[in-house]
Amino acid sequence: MTTPFPFLRLPRLALIPVFQHMEIIEIIAFSLISKRTHSLSKYHRKTVCSRYIDLRIENYYLCMRIPLTNRSLLLLYFNACTSKTVEVFYPYQTTQWKNVELSTGQWIERLLDVTKCPSLRKVILNGTPGCDVFSVFNVVPIVSNLTLSQLPFSNREEFQRFWMGNVRRLSIHNDDLSRFQFSLNDLLASNAIKLELCEVPMSLRDLNRFFSCWLNKTSNRRLKHLSVQSHGHFDEDVLLKGLGGTRFDERRASEFPTSDTFPHFTTFTGGFDVRRIDGKLAAITFRENVTKKFINFNAGL
Numbered sequence: 001m002t003t004p005f006p007f008l009r010l011p012r013l014a015l016i017p018v019f020q021h022m023e024i025i026e027i028i029a030f031s032l033i034s035k036r037t038h039s040l041s042k043y044h045r046k047t048v049c050s051r052y053i054d055l056r057i058e059n060y061y062l063c064m065r066i067p068l069t070n071r072s073l074l075l076l077y078f079n080a081c082t083s084k085t086v087e088v089f090y091p092y093q094t095t096q097w098k099n100v101e102l103s104t105g106q107w108i109e110r111l112l113d114v115t116k117c118p119s120l121r122k123v124i125l126n127g128t129p130g131c132d133v134f135s136v137f138n139v140v141p142i143v144s145n146l147t148l149s150q151l152p153f154s155n156r157e158e159f160q161r162f163w164m165g166n167v168r169r170l171s172i173h174n175d176d177l178s179r180f181q182f183s184l185n186d187l188l189a190s191n192a193i194k195l196e197l198c199e200v201p202m203s204l205r206d207l208n209r210f211f212s213c214w215l216n217k218t219s220n221r222r223l224k225h226l227s228v229q230s231h232g233h234f235d236e237d238v239l240l241k242g243l244g245g246t247r248f249d250e251r252r253a254s255e256f257p258t259s260d261t262f263p264h265f266t267t268f269t270g271g272f273d274v275r276r277i278d279g280k281l282a283a284i285t286f287r288e289n290v291t292k293k294f295i296n297f298n299a300g301l
Helices: 014-018 025-030 035-044 104-115 133-139 157-164 186-188 204-215 235-241
Strands: 055-058 059-067 072-079 085-090 094-099 121-124 141-149 168-175 195-200 225-230 245-246 269-276 282-287 293-299
Touching: 014 035, 025 035, 025 072, 025 104, 035 104, 055 104, 059 104, 072 104, 104 133, 121 133, 133 157, 157 186, 186 195, 186 204, 195 204, 204 235, 204 269, 204 293, 235 282
Parallel strands: 055 121, 121 141, 141 168, 168 195, 195 225
Antiparallel strands: 055 059, 059 072, 072 085, 085 094, 225 293, 245 269, 269 282, 282 293
C-alpha cells in the first residue's frame, strides 16, 4: 500500500518550487480542496495567470471563461441538474471536479485569488438562475460589463441593491423594470459609467429632468453614456426644454461611440450639444429605425 506524500507538512520554502512547476489548472484544483489549500495557493502563486474572467449565468448552468496568459483557455461549467460536479475543459483535457459545496461567489473568489485576476470583465445573466447572484457581486470589487435579460430579483429591495453596484457598463435587455417601480430617481441614483436600457419606458419629461440634473451636477457624475428608447410620440422641444442645446449635423455625430445594445441599422435624425455648469460638454443624439426612436447621451467630449 502506497503512503500518501505529506505535501501539506512541507515547510513554506519547500512549497515555492512546487507551485512554480504546477500548471494553473492543477493549482486551481488544489485550492478547492480546503480553506488551507486555498490559502497556500493564494500565497505561493505570485504570477498573473489571467487578465480577466467572463461569467455567464443561465437558468440551468453557469459558465466561467478564463483566458490564460499562456494563450490557452480554461472553461468551467456548473450544471444545475448535476450540482455535485464541475465540468472542466482545458487544452487536451476534459475532466470533472467534485463540487466542494462552495457558493458561486466562493468559486469566483478562489479563481480570482489563484489567477491573480483583478476583476470580472463581463457578466451575462439570463433568466432566473439557481445560484445566489449577490454572492458574485459581494466578492468582486468591479464588474466591467454586465448584461442582463430579465432581471432575476424578486423585489424592489433586491433590485436597488443590485442597481447601486459598482458596474462600469450595464446593459438591460427584454425587461422594462416595471415590477420594480423603476423611476427617474433610480436613473439618477445609478452608479454606472455606461448605461443601456433597451425596453425601459422613460418619458421625455423624465429624461429632460435627468439631463437637467446632469447639467447642474446633481446626478451620477460618473456617467459618460446613456442609451434609451423613446416610447410614444417624440417631441424634441419637450426633451430639450431649458437645456440650452446647440444643434449639430450628422458629421459631428460620427465622433461618438455607438451602442451595440440597439440595432445598428438606424438613421440619424438630430443632435444637440449641451454644456454642464463646470464647462463639461455632452451630446444628445437621436436615431430611429422603422418602428423605434433611440436617444443617446454622450458626456466627456
